[in-house]
Amino acid sequence: MTIKTHNLGYPRIGDFRELKFALEAYWKGDKTQAELDAVAAEIRYQNIQTQIAAGIELIPLNDFAYYDQVLNMSTLLGVIPKRFRQENYELDVAFRMARGRAPSDDQACCAGHGHQANPSKAGYAGAMKKWFDTNYHYIVPELYDDTEFAITDTRLFAEVAEALALKGDGQNIDFKPVLVGPVTYLYLAENVGHAIPKLSRLPALLKIYQQILQKLAEQGIHWVQIDEPILGLELSAEWQQAFDFAYAELSQTPVKILLASYFETLGAHLDLVCNLPVAGLHYDGLRGEKQLNALIAQYPADKVLSLGLVDGRNIWKTDLNAALASLQAAKDKFADHLWIAPSCSLLHVPLNLEVEDKLNPELKSYLAFAKQKLAEVKLIADALNGQADQAALQANAKLMADKQQSELIHNAQVQARLAQLANLPLDRAAPYSERARLQKAKFNLPLFPTTTIGSFPQTAEIRQARRQFKNGTLTEAQYIAAMQAEIRDVCERQERIGIDVLVHGEPERNDMVEYFGEQLDGYAFTQFGWVQSYGSRCVKPPIIFGDVSRPQAMTVSWSQYAQSQTDQIMKGMLTGAVTMLQWSFVRNDQPRETTCNQIALALRDEVLDLEVAGIHMIQIDEAALREGLPLKKSDWADYLRWAVNSFRVTTSGVQNDTQIHTHMCYSEFNDIIEAVAAMDADVITIETSKSNMKLLDAFVDFAYPNEIGPGVYDIHSPNIPTVEQMVRLTEKAAQLIPAERLWVNPDCGLKTRGWAETEPALANMVKAAQQLRAQF
Ligand code: GLN
Ligand code: ZN
Numbered sequence: 001m002t003i004k005t006h007n008l009g010y011p012r013i014g015d016f017r018e019l020k021f022a023l024e025a026y027w028k029g030d031k032t033q034a035e036l037d038a039v040a041a042e043i044r045y046q047n048i049q050t051q052i053a054a055g056i057e058l059i060p061l062n063d064f065a066y067y068d069q070v071l072n073m074s075t076l077l078g079v080i081p082k083r084f085r086q087e088n089y090e091l092d093v094a095f096r097m098a099r100g101r102a103p104s105d106d107q108a109c110c111a112g113h114g115h116q117a118n119p120s121k122a123g124y125a126g127a128m129k130k131w132f133d134t135n136y137h138y139i140v141p142e143l144y145d146d147t148e149f150a151i152t153d154t155r156l157f158a159e160v161a162e163a164l165a166l167k168g169d170g171q172n173i174d175f176k177p178v179l180v181g182p183v184t185y186l187y188l189a190e191n192v193g194h195a196i197p198k199l200s201r202l203p204a205l206l207k208i209y210q211q212i213l214q215k216l217a218e219q220g221i222h223w224v225q226i227d228e229p230i231l232g233l234e235l236s237a238e239w240q241q242a243f244d245f246a247y248a249e250l251s252q253t254p255v256k257i258l259l260a261s262y263f264e265t266l267g268a269h270l271d272l273v274c275n276l277p278v279a280g281l282h283y284d285g286l287r288g289e290k291q292l293n294a295l296i297a298q299y300p301a302d303k304v305l306s307l308g309l310v311d312g313r314n315i316w317k318t319d320l321n322a323a324l325a326s327l328q329a330a331k332d333k334f335a336d337h338l339w340i341a342p343s344c345s346l347l348h349v350p351l352n353l354e355v356e357d358k359l360n361p362e363l364k365s366y367l368a369f370a371k372q373k374l375a376e377v378k379l380i381a382d383a384l385n386g387q388a389d390q391a392a393l394q395a396n397a398k399l400m401a402d403k404q405q406s407e408l409i410h411n412a413q414v415q416a417r418l419a420q421l422a423n424l425p426l427d428r429a430a431p432y433s434e435r436a437r438l439q440k441a442k443f444n445l446p447l448f449p450t451t452t453i454g455s456f457p458q459t460a461e462i463r464q465a466r467r468q469f470k471n472g473t474l475t476e477a478q479y480i481a482a483m484q485a486e487i488r489d490v491c492e493r494q495e496r497i498g499i500d501v502l503v504h505g506e507p508e509r510n511d512m513v514e515y516f517g518e519q520l521d522g523y524a525f526t527q528f529g530w531v532q533s534y535g536s537r538c539v540k541p542p543i544i545f546g547d548v549s550r551p552q553a554m555t556v557s558w559s560q561y562a563q564s565q566t567d568q569i570m571k572g573m574l575t576g577a578v579t580m581l582q583w584s585f586v587r588n589d590q591p592r593e594t595t596c597n598q599i600a601l602a603l604r605d606e607v608l609d610l611e612v613a614g615i616h617m618i619q620i621d622e623a624a625l626r627e628g629l630p631l632k633k634s635d636w637a638d639y640l641r642w643a644v645n646s647f648r649v650t651t652s653g654v655q656n657d658t659q660i661h662t663h664m665c666y667s668e669f670n671d672i673i674e675a676v677a678a679m680d681a682d683v684i685t686i687e688t689s690k691s692n693m694k695l696l697d698a699f700v701d702f703a704y705p706n707e708i709g710p711g712v713y714d715i716h717s718p719n720i721p722t723v724e725q726m727v728r729l730t731e732k733a734a735q736l737i738p739a740e741r742l743w744v745n746p747d748c749g750l751k752t753r754g755w756a757e758t759e760p761a762l763a764n765m766v767k768a769a770q771q772l773r774a775q776f
Helices: 018-028 033-054 069-077 091-099 155-164 182-188 198-218 237-250 267-275 289-299 320-337 361-365 372-383 388-407 412-419 432-443 460-471 475-497 558-565 577-582 592-614 631-653 672-681 696-702 725-736 755-775
Strands: 056-059 127-129 137-139 172-180 223-227 256-262 280-284 302-311 338-342 521-524 531-532 537-539 545-550 569-575 619-623 660-663 683-686 709-712
Touching: 018 033, 033 056, 033 372, 056 155, 069 091, 069 155, 069 172, 069 182, 069 198, 091 338, 137 302, 155 172, 155 198, 172 198, 182 198, 182 237, 198 237, 223 460, 237 256, 237 267, 267 289, 280 338, 289 302, 289 320, 302 320, 302 372, 320 338, 320 388, 338 372, 372 388, 372 558, 372 725, 412 545, 432 660, 460 475, 460 592, 475 558, 475 755, 545 592, 558 569, 558 592, 569 592, 577 592, 577 631, 592 631, 619 631, 631 672, 672 755, 683 755, 696 709, 696 725, 709 725, 725 755
Parallel strands: 056 172, 172 223, 223 256, 256 280, 280 302, 302 338, 569 619, 619 660, 660 683, 683 709
Antiparallel strands: 127 137, 521 545, 531 537
16 A cells, blocks of 8 residues: 555646637537536546546546536536526536526626626526635525525546546546535535525435435445535534534545535634544645644544645746655655645646647746646655655755746846835825815816726727737737727717716726736746636736836826826726736745735836826726735734735836726725725725615725725626616715715626717716716
């Protein structure tokens, strides 16, 4: 017996997003289900072969999902809302649960944030939420009073049979189905019914899990991985007890359970987990580094302990020698009961570095994607088993040493500037009340000033021009001319509509993070580094590999050109440092705070350049501020401190009469309002239209002092909001916030909309503001 290699999950989109294209073709009616199934089966087959070839001995199953692994659990368990239930379960039921019964109107809006279900429609889709602190979104299970758990979707068992049939004689491989654990599943579910408290459903739910495990055992499965990532959260006593109860029940089944925790330490749940009657535990040795030694010391030696020191959340090569050193104590104690895996499922990293042929070779030498991470797992296990590949370990040691010295990564100027950061005043020169007075005098805006959040419809022509510029069919001069024409057009439209504060429309931006990343030093982009965000939607996060700096101004010429086309105020538009960080792969050789401050300093220079160029209203988007919150509340204060400071680094240098805006999309504000207030933006715009201004409560309760633009129109749908709707919403806002401090604007940027609906919607918005001015 030797130390075993295993894996917690493999990306399912295919090397070149084959699943995405097959799904979208199927939804459009261009592919039959049999054709879709064939693509899916091929991906599963290839994934298994890749893992076998890499030397992974226990290979995950049910990590494949047509749409989402939580949705897989819902259909498996029969948690199907009445509005989708039908006589015989079929794959389309799952798709309807995810996408709604009618073709979904507009799921794809701005990068990276989730959506609320829209219960005004009969077959409305389930809500989407972020899977812990990843950028992956799951479909929230809905529990009703009439929900009865029962094995419904049998795909799991078919896929297990399919995989077992691949098992050759004498091969040292086996398969391990992965399930979202019952406690995590329940915790993440929304209890829509009121009669039954969530936790009272646990016994009934466990009956079905037992049936599932029983069936898997009958199929010849020995190990099942049960994921309970909520163990990384801070759980109340009753949720902790639920673990004791659940695993006492599940231990009655004939399979061996590998309980998997990841993304965090176990915190106060260490004792609880060490005492659960399961056959083994997987632990994330990276995110959980602080508690790794305590866990190794405390976890019972006769059980399996699986440790993940290969990062499933990031794209850096593992420091193999350091990993081996951290594993020594575990090896001494657990011997062949020690298993080696990535830290978590590899779902969150791109598939294969080999296909990238445009990356800087030095940078590429520091990276490992999913496939390369499997090889690292194997190298670690081999070394622990006394079969170290010395050449590989030495090469890795040299690489890690080189990286520390690399001029590609380290920039003395950036570091020198960062060292002075403590001397930078983070407060604006005058307090808000004083600034507000100066800004009122300078901008002379009416009550209820109107503005938009930045982007205007990204038409086919705009996207084509960008493509042509990238591939060389348009010269830079031609491209600039095309974008300037677009800017002129949006300026005219805004003037015609009568908007008070104009924007240039962001035609030159493909994406709010990529656009800036491409212009900053220290950022790199892959060709195929896609990661699933939800369903068929994938994102390609940039890689922050080195000290970040700004070689030259990024937005100034566009904003300046836009200002030259109008006498109205032109608002400048930047993406904030926290959002830049949050939607990228971030370097792991320095604290996130340090990287964030480097970006903030680069943005500070941009802000000051804009100001010099005559742009005196500047918006800094921080859509992802809330997303960055750590999983444990006890870590929130520290994160919010540096996140807010980075905003202040970016903004504190401007004159008192330069107006700083921020935009934060849809966020719950109640538990972060103090931090949002500490950002001290003169104006904040947020997404509130669908929540009927509910999100303003946090601002009211806190007595938030600065100006607010609560979104009055839902940009996720092509519906044109009426004047009355927007007047009513603003009146509601004015009952909560003094009218002098309110702005009128849409919920978010308009880039996914068409002009056909955008113009009349904005015209109505302006009429609404005019009507309100007459009223107040
Ligand atoms: N300024 C950006 C836009 O209008 C903001 C997008 C966002 O917050 N997601 O598109
Ligand atoms: Zn937004």
